[in-house]
Amino acid sequence: MASYSSSVLIIGAGNFGAATALSLVKKGDVKVTLVDTAAYPNPRAASHDINKIVRDDYPDRLYMRMLATAMPLWRQDELYKPWYHEVGMLRADSTSFGEESIASYRDMGIPNNSELLPVDEVRRRWNGALATADFKGVDQILRRLTWASNTSWAR
Ligand SMILES: Cc1cc2nc3c(=O)[nH]c(=O)nc-3n(C[C@H](O)[C@H](O)[C@H](O)COP(=O)(O)OP(=O)(O)OC[C@H]3O[C@@H](n4cnc5c(N)ncnc54)[C@H](O)[C@@H]3O)c2cc1C
Incomplete structure (x- = not known):
């Protein structure tokens, strides 16, 4: 035994x-x-x-540190890899979320490829899929590519 x-x-x-x-x-x-x-x-x-959806740009620095540890593991570990898919995202809201997200990455020293896009540009891009979207009250939209920047949607 x-x-x-x-x-x-x-x-x-x-x-x-x-x-x-x-x-x-x-x-x-x-x-x-x-x-x-x-x-x-x-x-x-x-x-x-x-x-489930997970992101790594929280105002809580401890949470960000935990995700900075976990995400590389999820990308590489044979057990997690088949279940973990990184995709790009656009986040449109009237709060200062976008600026805060980018500031969080900067403060933590975590490389990222986020950018704030004007609403008109978002309407033009992505084959016009968002041309008629209701962006009332939204000045700019947070765009994040995938970590590997390799999905056609995110380009
Ligand atoms: C609808 C919904 C959407 C969500 N979306 C997201 C998301 O997009 N991204 C994200 O990060 N999080 C999301 N969450 C939160 C996330 O799912 C939870 O934080 C996480 O799954 C909690 O995991 P857990 O192991 O603590 O609890 P659970 O997954 O609930 O596991 C608890 C386990 O304990 C067992 N248990 C309970 N009592 C006993 C007992 N007395 N004896 C034996 N076993 C017991 C239960 O049967 C269960 O299997 C979402 C949650 C919900 C409900």
Whole structure:
């Protein structure tokens, strides 16, 4: 029978429980027991569906640091790679979100390719898909390419 220097019981095999279990097992020398109320993946879990969106430009610096650590792993790790897809985005709102996002990257020293585009330019580009969009109250739109800048949509 294997012997371990410690044992950990994790209640809940959602995103956080499963990821914690995996990290502990990878470290070795720890017995990990992961329990849930139903077989994994439990449809009750908030993390059950795969259509989650994640970004890394939060005002919370700790959160940004955690994502700066996690994202390269998600890009490269064979386990995560098939489930993690980076896409470009346009974010249109009347707040100062765009400026704050770019400032967050600058303060954290995280390279990024965000830019603020005038509404007219956004209407013209992307084959005019947004030509008639309602941008009421919006002065400029935050555009972010993918990390690898390799999707045709993001160009
Ligand atoms: C509709 C929706 C959309 C979301 N969209 C996003 C998004 O776009 N981007 C993003 O980053 N986040 C998003 N979130 C938040 C994200 O899903 C959660 O923060 C994350 O999944 C939480 O993971 P978790 O492991 O803590 O909880 P869960 O995934 O809920 O896992 C908890 C697990 O614990 C089990 N459990 C509970 N009680 C017990 C018990 N007594 N005994 C045993 N097992 C138990 C449950 O069955 C479940 O499997 C969204 C959430 C929802 C609901």
